[in-house]
Amino acid sequence: xxxxxxxxxxxxxxxxxxxxxxxxxxxxxxxxxxxxxxxxxxxxxxxxxxxxxxxxxxxxxxxxxxxxxxxxxxxxxxxxxxxxxxxxxxxxxxxxxxxxxxxxxxxxxxxxxxxxxxxxxxxxxxxxxxxxxxxxxxxxxxxxxxxxxxxxxxxxxx
Amino acid sequence: xxxxxxxxxxxxxxxxxxxxxxxxxxxxxxxxxxxxxxxxxxxxxxxxxxxxxxxxxxxxxxxxxxxxxxxxxxxxxxxxxxxxxxxxxxxxxxxxxxxxxxxxxxxxxxxxxxxxxxxxxxxxxxxxxxxxxxxxxxxxxxxxxxxxxxxxxxxxxxxxxxx
Amino acid sequence: xxxxxxxxxxxxxxxxxxxxxxxxxxxxxxxxxxxxxxxxxxxxxxxxxxxxxxxxxxxxxxxxxxxxxxxxxxxxxxxxxxxxxxxxxxxxxxxxxxxxxxxxxxxxxxxxxxxxxxx
Numbered sequence: 470x471x472x473x474x475x476x477x478x479x480x481x482x483x484x485x486x487x488x489x490x491x492x493x494x495x496x497x498x499x500x501x502x503x504x505x506x507x508x509x510x511x512x513x514x515x516x517x518x519x520x521x522x523x524x525x526x527x528x529x530x531x532x533x534x535x536x537x538x539x540x541x542x543x544x545x546x547x548x549x550x551x552x553x554x555x556x557x558x559x560x561x562x563x564x565x566x567x568x569x570x571x572x573x574x575x576x577x578x579x580x581x582x583x584x585x586x587x588x589x590x591x592x593x594x595x596x597x598x599x600x601x602x603x604x605x606x607x608x609x610x611x612x613x614x615x616x617x618x619x620x621x622x623x624x625x626x627x
Numbered sequence: 628x629x630x631x632x633x634x635x636x637x638x639x640x641x642x643x644x645x646x647x648x649x650x651x652x653x654x655x656x657x658x659x660x661x662x663x664x665x666x667x668x669x670x671x672x673x674x675x676x677x678x679x680x681x682x683x684x685x686x687x688x689x690x691x692x693x694x695x696x697x698x699x700x701x702x703x704x705x706x707x708x709x710x711x712x713x714x715x716x717x718x719x720x721x722x723x724x725x726x727x728x729x730x731x732x733x734x735x736x737x738x739x740x741x742x743x744x745x746x747x748x749x750x751x752x753x754x755x756x757x758x759x760x761x762x763x764x765x766x767x768x769x770x771x772x773x774x775x776x777x778x779x780x781x782x783x784x785x786x787x788x789x790x
Numbered sequence: 791x792x793x794x795x796x797x798x799x800x801x802x803x804x805x806x807x808x809x810x811x812x813x814x815x816x817x818x819x820x821x822x823x824x825x826x827x828x829x830x831x832x833x834x835x836x837x838x839x840x841x842x843x844x845x846x847x848x849x850x851x852x853x854x855x856x857x858x859x860x861x862x863x864x865x866x867x868x869x870x871x872x873x874x875x876x877x878x879x880x881x882x883x884x885x886x887x888x889x890x891x892x893x894x895x896x897x898x899x900x901x902x903x904x905x906x907x908x909x
Contacts, residue, residue: 487817492811496791509827526806529809573831578826592829623833650869675876678877
């Protein structure tokens, strides 16, 4: 599945999925975190989404399981008991991956709106530099450099 | 034998020192906050030289011929007011090292622009551009073996042709 | 927070109905933060660049030793290429020359204005 298809099929579901996460977790921050985790997970497995006939029920099932895992983990942390202890390396990898993502997000948030818009078009809509140039009126070379510099800045920052 | 050794060491050290100028400025400032930095290595220029003729913007400005004669490229754009002054001082120190002559200079609307080149009548082996605007500075250093005539034509060609 | 058993028993249809609730306020920046997360996920996954490895050229002669030291010093201080793609590097160069042209145009304008004023 292309980024453009993902943006048109899955991103519009975000509000409904947030409501579901909020219904389950009863916390706006937790709901937002889990919806974000879900979308990152979906994005990482774009290729497999072509076989999904109905995106919304699919996302609801994934989100429900994520929320259950979140509650289980929180209960386990609170009680100090760990029933089914995953591999320590997996936890560490997950924590590092999450931290890396959050650092990268923080760096992107510091960018001006025009640059964020370009990155969105390039990464999510997967528009060519030429197409982005036509839409934004920006010079193609400027767009190329902007994307390279964002990548370099994130690489440096994490 | 002693003279040969001394001369060889001097040449090598001079090469190292002159190649150091732009690089040391780049190394000093490239990691600072609110600084955009670009470095293009001699190796990358060699790869670029082997690519088919590229004309990304459909313009007929002869970039390719200049690009093939370049060795190194350093760019620092800073919006960090706490380092702008020292970056400017370091650039001026580099210029005063004696290799560079002023090619053009302008002051307008709170902005000053200086372009310096080094080399001889036929060839330019170094270019430094420094732009000092109200809240930002830009430092560009290019090393190579450029045709002076082509470079001056490229820079002096009207900007209106490129828009 | 709901009980895990209660959540496990929730059907997809029930959750779909919950998604239509008017009472839940959607955070205004939700869509934007999701897009940021996707962009960040995409851009952070870059290949690592091989580190520069210094090399030494030793030899019995003073020239070889000086050459080795100079090269070692040079390589150890050499930064990494900003671009791994030569086309992007070329684009940066072209952009820089255009920038230089625009500044040179400023010089031309000032000179022409001064000439016109002096007439």
